Amino acid sequence: MRYLVLILIPYLSIFFETTFLGFYPVMGSIPDLVLLFVVFYAILNGSEKGAVYGFLCGLFKDLYLGRFIGLNAVSLALVALIVGRWEPKVYKENFMVGLIVAIAGTAANAILVFLFMVMARGDTGGAIVIFTGLPGQIIYNAILSIPLYVWYYRSSRKGILRLSNKR
Template sequence: MRILVIGLIIFVNFILESTLFQYTRVFGVKPDFTIILITSYAIMRGSGFGGFIGLASGLLQDIFYGNAIGVNGLAYMLTGYLIGQSNENVFKDSYIPSIVFNIGAVFIYQHMFFLIAYFTKNQVSYTHALMNIMIPQGIYNAILGPIIYRLLLRLDEKEFMNNKIY
């Protein structure tokens, strides 16, 4: 049941991220709810779940909106995997890990995209990307991340999440 619910959450997040969440911009920057979702499950369940959710979410975005299939999938998967490596060393009921890891996940993901843009000869200024995208989006995700993390943690602890579907 857990995989079915997570798949539904990924799909609903994709729909909302493509439509409604475009209007949540503050100073031209919108939060990346996909990173919040990946980070939350990576903290709760480890690098396998974080990587899986990152790959599924990223491929969904690549298929519908990407120029090259796999770029978002790879970046999100690596982000989820790296954040999930600290799963066993994190106190899951605290808000602090969600804040710290959401900021870190934004920086990991955005740096991967900056490197891809750099190697494809796109003229992107690192200081511009850092000051106008990475830092504001990291702060925005750090504010919203603990709220969504707490909701997903409560959902993950429900008894029906452990049921098998036959």
């Protein structure tokens, strides 16, 4: 059941981003729920597992949205790899951890996507749009990160997302 939920999370996240949350932008931006769940997974499970989950979620996002295939896959994998390195060093029970990794992950993802777009397109014209929406996306992700992290943490420890050997 855990793996089914981990597969459904990016699908439902993109669905809510493109339908419901798209009607309520903050400073012209919508949240990146896939990014939030990837950094939560990475901070709770480590960098290696987080990078794999980030790559798979990013690839799904790339295929669903149909832009640069591989852009989100590589950027989410790298963000999860970076965030996952903090896993043994943080007190994961604190909801502020979710807030901090959401803000750091959002900023890191924007920087990586910007760099990859500059490398792919050769100019900064289209890629600069990423940074104009970044403050709104950071605010939106920060607001949503606290309740989502509390749910995700509790589910990964005692709920549907827990590992079967941790019962």
